[in-house]
Amino acid sequence: MPDIIFRDGSIRQNQWVVVPRPDSGESLNIPGHQRALIPADLWLAGREHFVGREDIGVWFDSHDEPEILADHVNELPLIAVNFPKFSDGRGYSIGRLLRERFGFKNELRAIGDVLLDQLQFMKRCGFDTYELRPDKDIRKAARSLNFFSQGYQAATDTDLPLFRRRAS
Amino acid sequence: MYVYDEHDRQMMAERVAQFRDQTTRALAGELAEDEFLPLRLQNGLYIQRLAPMLRICVPYGMLRSVQLRRLARITRDYDKGYAHFTTRQNVQLNWPDLEDVPDILAELAEVEMHANQTSGNCIRNTTTDQFAAVQSDELVDPRPYCEIIRQWSTFHPEFAFLPRKFKVAVNASEQTDRAAIRVHDIGLQIVRNEAGELGFRVHVGGGLGRTPMVAPVIREFLPELDLLTYLEAVLRVYNRYGRRDNKFKARIKILVKALTPEGFAEKVETEWAHIKDSPTRLTPEAIERIQGYFTEPDYAALDNATDLLAQQRFENRGFDQWLQHNVDTHKKPGYAIVSLTMKKTGTPPGDVTDRQLEQIADLADEFSFGEVRVTHQQNVVLADVPQNRLLELWQELGPMGFGTANLNTLTDIICCPGGDFCALANAKSIPVADAIQRRFDNLDFLYDLGEIDLNISGCMNACGHHHVGNIGVLGVDKKGQEFYQVSLGGSSQHDASIGKILGPSFAQDDMPDVIAKIIDVYVNKRTDEESFLDTYRRVGIDPFKERVYA
Numbered sequence: 164m165p166d167i168i169f170r171d172g173s174i175r176q177n178q179w180v181v182v183p184r185p186d187s188g189e190s191l192n193i194p195g196h197q198r199a200l201i202p203a204d205l206w207l208a209g210r211e212h213f214v215g216r217e218d219i220g221v222w223f224d225s226h227d228e229p230e231i232l233a234d235h236v237n238e239l240p241l242i243a244v245n246f247p248k249f250s251d252g253r254g255y256s257i258g259r260l261l262r263e264r265f266g267f268k269n270e271l272r273a274i275g276d277v278l279l280d281q282l283q284f285m286k287r288c289g290f291d292t293y294e295l296r297p298d299k300d301i302r303k304a305a306r307s308l309n310f311f312s313q314g315y316q317a318a319t320d321t322d323l324p325l326f327r328r329r330a331s
Numbered sequence: 332m333y334v335y336d337e338h339d340r341q342m343m344a345e346r347v348a349q350f351r352d353q354t355t356r357a358l359a360g361e362l363a364e365d366e367f368l369p370l371r372l373q374n375g376l377y378i379q380r381l382a383p384m385l386r387i388c389v390p391y392g393m394l395r396s397v398q399l400r401r402l403a404r405i406t407r408d409y410d411k412g413y414a415h416f417t418t419r420q421n422v423q424l425n426w427p428d429l430e431d432v433p434d435i436l437a438e439l440a441e442v443e444m445h446a447n448q449t450s451g452n453c454i455r456n457t458t459t460d461q462f463a464a465v466q467s468d469e470l471v472d473p474r475p476y477c478e479i480i481r482q483w484s485t486f487h488p489e490f491a492f493l494p495r496k497f498k499v500a501v502n503a504s505e506q507t508d509r510a511a512i513r514v515h516d517i518g519l520q521i522v523r524n525e526a527g528e529l530g531f532r533v534h535v536g537g538g539l540g541r542t543p544m545v546a547p548v549i550r551e552f553l554p555e556l557d558l559l560t561y562l563e564a565v566l567r568v569y570n571r572y573g574r575r576d577n578k579f580k581a582r583i584k585i586l587v588k589a590l591t592p593e594g595f596a597e598k599v600e601t602e603w604a605h606i607k608d609s610p611t612r613l614t615p616e617a618i619e620r621i622q623g624y625f626t627e628p629d630y631a632a633l634d635n636a637t638d639l640l641a642q643q644r645f646e647n648r649g650f651d652q653w654l655q656h657n658v659d660t661h662k663k664p665g666y667a668i669v670s671l672t673m674k675k676t677g678t679p680p681g682d683v684t685d686r687q688l689e690q691i692a693d694l695a696d697e698f699s700f701g702e703v704r705v706t707h708q709q710n711v712v713l714a715d716v717p718q719n720r721l722l723e724l725w726q727e728l729g730p731m732g733f734g735t736a737n738l739n740t741l742t743d744i745i746c747c748p749g750g751d752f753c754a755l756a757n758a759k760s761i762p763v764a765d766a767i768q769r770r771f772d773n774l775d776f777l778y779d780l781g782e783i784d785l786n787i788s789g790c791m792n793a794c795g796h797h798h799v800g801n802i803g804v805l806g807v808d809k810k811g812q813e814f815y816q817v818s819l820g821g822s823s824q825h826d827a828s829i830g831k832i833l834g835p836s837f838a839q840d841d842m843p844d845v846i847a848k849i850i851d852v853y854v855n856k857r858t859d860e861e862s863f864l865d866t867y868r869r870v871g872i873d874p875f876k877e878r879v880y881a
C-alpha cells in the first residue's frame with residue numbers, strides 16, 4: 164500500500180485499506196487481518212456490530228451526506244473522504260462539516276485523486292492525513308502543505324480570520 | 332484605495348512562488364495538462380486561439396497610476412504592446428508566453444497586483460459601480476465591502492473547486508445599477524431596513540451564457556455584519572449541490588431554478604443558522620478598518636464652476652458635447668466625474684496601447700489624485716476632476732483617442748474579443764462593432780437617440796453581455812458561416828431583463844442596415860420622453876420584426 168502523508172509533512176506507513184462499495188446483491192467484503200474503511204452508510208446500517216472496533220473506519224464519497232453520521236462521528240477511529248477527481252471540491256465541505264459541525268476528533272483522511280497542489284486546502288478544511296496518488300512525488304508533499312504561511316479566512320485550522328488577527 | 336499590509340504582501344509573494352513552482356513542474360511534465368489547467372486558470376492564464384491570454388485582476392475596477400505604468404511596461408516587455416479592458420473591470424493581455432507568466436506575476440506583485448482567481452471554477456473578482464463614492468445617490472461606499480469579499484474569497488480553502496465560476500457584484504446606488512448585479516451569481520444591493528440599519532438585499536442565481544437569468548431575491552435584508560457568513564452558506568450549498576455532471580448546467584442559477592428560489596433560500600438559511608455566529612462573522616472594527624482605506628481624497632474647497640463652464644461651452648461645441656455626455660455630476664461642489672471612452676472607431680472596444688496606458692496614468696496624476704476606475708462597459712473613469720480644469724483635460728484627451736463623446740450612446744458598444752482572438756467564438760465581433768460605429772458616425776444623431784446599450788458577443792458564452800443589451804448581437808454558426816442573431820429589450824439595470832430574439836440571423840455585411848432599421852422604428856414610434864428601451868417595452872417586438880424582415 165502507498166504511504167500516507169501526515170499534516171506535518173511526515174510520511175508513514177498506511178495501515179488502512181479502503182473497501183469499495185459492494186455491487187447490489189453482493190455483501191461487504193471486510194478483510195480479516197487488516198484495518199478497513201467501509202462505506203459510511205453501511206457502517207451505520209451495521210452500527211451495533213461495528214461500534215467500538217478500532218480496526219473499522221468509514222469513507223464518504225464526494226456526493227454523500229456526512230449528516231448521516233452526525234451523532235456518531237466520534238465512534239469512529241478514522242473517516243476518509245474520497246475525491247473522485249481532484250477538481251471535485253465537495254470533499255472540502257464534507258471535511259469542514261465533519262470537524263466544525265459534528266465535532267469529529269479522530270483522524271480525517273483524504274483519499275482518491277489526491278494531488279500535491281490541493282494538500283494545503285485539505286489541511287485547512289480539517290484533513291490530517293492524505294493518501295497521495297501513487298504517481299505523484301511524495302517527497303514534495305511537505306512543501307505543498309506549507310506554500311502559504313497564513314490565510315485570510317477562518318477554517319478548521321484556525322478560529323481567527325485575518326480581520327480578527329489584524330484587530331488584536 | 333486599499334493598500335496591502337504585510338499579510339497581503341506575504342500571501343501574494345507566496346502565491347507567485349507557488350505558481351512558479353507549478354509552472355516548472357508543468358513544463359517538466361510532472362503535472363498533466365488537466366492537472367495544471369485549474370492551477371493556471373486560477374492564476375489568470377487561459378490558453379486560447381492564438382496564444383495564452385492573461386487576465387489580470389483589477390479589484391472592483393480600481394487602479395493607481397503606478398499600476399497603470401507597470402501594466403504598460405509589462406505589455407511592452409512581455410506582450411505586443413497593447414492590453415484590453417474587459418467587461419468585468421479587469422485587464423487582459425493577449426500574447427504572453429507561458430514561461431514568462433511567473434515573471435509577469437512577480438512584476439505585478441511589486442505594485443500590489445495579481446491575477447488570482449480571474450478564471451477557473453472559483454470565486455472571481457468582485458465588481459461594483461465605477462462611480463462609487465463620488466455620486467450623491469448612494470447609501471455608502473460599496474468598495475470596502477468588495478475588499479472584504481476579496482479577502483474572504485482569496486484562496487478560500489473550501490471553495491477553490493466549485494462546480495463552475497462564481498461572480499459577486501455589489502451596488503450601493505438607489506437609482507442606477509452600473510454593476511449589473513442582477514446578472515451575477517450573487518448580486519448585493521446595499522439597503523437600509525426600516526430601523527435604519529445597513530445591510531444587503533441578496534440576489535442569487537443570475538447570469539448570462541447559455542441560459543440567461545435575472546437573479547431572484549433570496550433575502551430581503553441581510554445585516555451588514557452577517558455578510559461573510561451568509562456568503563459562506565450560499566457557497567457551501569452551491570459547492571455541495573450544484574451540478575457537476577454537465578458543465579452547461581453547473582452555474583448556481585440552474586440550482587436556484589431547480590430548487591426554486593424559495594427552496595434554495597431555505598437551504599441557505601438552514602446552513603447559515605449553524606455558522607451565523609462563527610468567527611467569520613464580521614465585526615464593526617473590521618469594517619471600519621477597511622473603510623479607513625477608502626477615505627475621501629484631499630478635495631480642495633471649490634465652488635461649482637458653472638459660469639466658467641458655460642462660457643467655455645459656448646465657445647467650443649466639441650467641449651460642450653463632451654461635457655454633456657462623458658462628464659457626470661460629482662457629489663463635491665467644483666468636481667466632476669469624467670469617463671474616458673475606449674470606443675474610438677477603428678480600435679477594438681476596450682483595447683489600449685502601452686503608450687495609452689501611460690497617458691491614462693499621467694492624466695490620473697495630473698487631474699484625479701492618481702487613481703482611475705475601469706468600467707464594465709470597457710471605459711475608464713477619472714472620478715475626481717476639478718471642474719475648472721475640464722477644458723484643459725478635454726484638450727489633452729482628443730489626440731490620445733479617449734475623447735469620443737459617445738458615452739452610453741449606440742456606438743459606446745460593449746464587445747467581446749470574438750473570433751479574432753477567442754477559440755470559442757462562432758463569429759467575429761470586433762468588425763461588426765466597427766461597421767456599426769462607421770455607419771452611425773453623426774454625433775448629433777446619436778445624441779438624439781439618447782442612451783442605447785448595444786452589446787455584442789461572438790458566441791453564447793456572452794462575454795459581451797448581449798442578453799442585457801437594449802440591442803444584443805450574438806455570433807452564431809450557420810453551416811460554417813458566421814451569422815448574427817439580434818435580440819431586443821435587454822437591460823442590466825435595476826429593472827434587469829433578458830432580451831428577446833428578433834428572428835432569423837443575418838450575415839455580417841447586413842448588420843449595419845439591420846441596426847439602422849431597428850433605430851428607424853424607434854425614431855418613428857417614440858414619444859418625446861421615451862428612451863429606446865421604453866419604446867420597445869411599450870410597442871413590443873412586432874413593429875421591429877415587420878420592418879427588419881419586410
Ligand code: HEM
Pocket residue numbers: 377379384415416417418419423514538539540541746747748752753754755792793794795796
Ligand atoms: C479571449 C478569450 C476568451 C475566452 C476563451 C472566454 C471564455 C468565456 C467563457 C467560456 C465564458 C462562459 C462561461 C459560462 O458562463 O459558462 C465566458 C464568460 C464571460 N466572459 Fe469571457 N472569454 C474570453 C474573453 C473575455 C473577455 C476579453 C471579456 C471581457 C471583454 C470576457 C468577459 C466575460 C464575461 C463578462 C463573462 C460572463 C458572462 C456571464 O455572466 O455568464 N471574456 N468567457
Ligand code: SF4
Pocket residue numbers: 747748749750753754755756757788789790791792793794795
Ligand atoms: S463571447 Fe464567446 S467569442 Fe466572445 S470572448 Fe466570450 S467565449 Fe469568446
